Amino acid sequence: MVTVTPAQDLPATRPRLIATDLDGTLLRDDKSVSDRTVAALAAAEEAGIEVFFVTGRPARWMGVVSDHVHGHGLAICANGAAVVDLHRGREVVHVRELLPPTALSVVKELRTAAPETSFAVERTAGIHYEPLYPQFHLDPGAVVAPVEELLAPALEEDHGPVLKLLAHHTGLTPDDFLDTARTAAGHHAEFTRSSPSALLEISGPGVSKASTLALCCERRNVAPEEVVAFGDMPNDLEMLTWAGTSYAMANSHPAVLAATTHRTAGNEDDGVAAVIERLLDLPSAIRRPGTA
Structure with missing residues (x-):
């Protein structure tokens, strides 16, 4: 009721x-x-x-x-x-973009704290992801490549600035992954989550x-x-x-x-x-x- x-x-x-x-x-x-x-x-x-x-x-x-x-x-x-x-x-x-150098710092810290993390990059024109990241059925035109390539300046001209970095983990609970990520890299960016899976959404500082x-x-x-x-x-x-x-x-x-x-x-x-x-x-x- x-x-x-x-x-x-x-x-x-x-x-x-x-x-x-x-x-x-x-x-x-x-x-x-x-x-x-x-x-x-x-x-x-x-x-x-x-x-x-x-x-x-x-x-x-x-x-x-x-x-x-x-x-x-x-x-x-x-x-x-x-x-x-x-x-x-x-x-x-x-x-309110997430600068690629900041995103790369987050990637480095998370790979150390949670080695099985895979990443995706949300730009204004679409999302792109690493081969192990769960694919989005709503975004069939995504570029699939290592996150370092997805954050490279060459992608910005065609795909726009970075809005957020996404991080996925298969071995941690959603809240444990969020706590781990904030401890490891919270000084670089804003971390949150809205998915029932261990999927984190990472924005620029103060965003x-x-x-x-x-x-x-x-x-x-x-x-x-x-x-x-x-x-x-x-x-x-x-x-x-x-x-x-x-x-x-x-x-x-x-x-x-x-x-x-x-x-x-x-x-x-x-x-x-x-x-x-x-x-x-x-x-x-x-x-x-x-x-x-």
């Missing part, structure tokens, strides 16, 4: 901006956006509340929500490394969902206390603690549940929509029977 979001868990005043993660948060497990959620997002924008999708996904994987951002049309992708205009063909309009969201809010004169955020995985933690009001999904990672004071239903039960409906005091007709 889904727990109804208590009225006292809502912010005292209506927010100016909603920031929501996608996978495991706004999207259902089949990667769809429910009719209820579509209606709630549209109602928020109509009420003058901007909605930002803030995700680890690259721009080319944003087709699942491109039709559901109104107004400004912007989304934050690659864990804060790219700001994308969904109204202009998912064009990357701002990049996160939270820091890029903060930059976007500053340009709009939106204060943190005017933001409501939703998330479920460790790559959402900084954003959830930065926002004035934050909600962990019922299906969240234990670290997210521990770091947030508010809860909502899981992604399969339209937890984001449930909160938006209460924020806007929408009529019960918008809600699916039996849910919050």
Whole structure:
């Protein structure tokens, strides 16, 4: 049974901006956006509340929500490394790159700390990976080569700057791999994870969902206390603690549940929509029977 979001868990005043993660948060497990959620997002924008999708996904994987951002049309992708205009063909309009020399330093440290690590490099135009890295079925045009070649300057002209480095390990648990990597190379870059497997996402120093969201809010004169955020995985933690009001999904990672004071239903039960409906005091007709 889904727990109804208590009225006292809502912010005292209506927010100016909603920031929501996608996978495991706004999207259902089949990667769809429910009719209820579509209606709630549209109602928020109509009420003058901007909605930002803030995700680890690259721009080319944003087709699942491109039709559901109104107004400004912007989304934050690659864990804060790219700001994308969904109204202009998912064009990357701002990049916070991971410099290749920094990425190479991370590679060196991780190979020492966890020798079975394989790597991939996410650039603005696509992902490329080492032969042992799990292949992406959504990216058939990837270059397959040692990571040193994937980080070489020659690739930048055709494939764009590096957004993030990905590291995969088959012998460690996801959280153990994250702890090991941060201990070994955390002084070089930002480490996080959002996958159920031992897959780490590595961004440039200071780059996160939270820091890029903060930059976007500053340009709009939106204060943190005017933001409501939703998330479920460790790559959402900084954003959830930065926002004035934050909600962990019922299906969240234990670290997210521990770091947030508010809860909502899981992604399969339209937890984001449930909160938006209460924020806007929408009529019960918008809600699916039996849910919050």
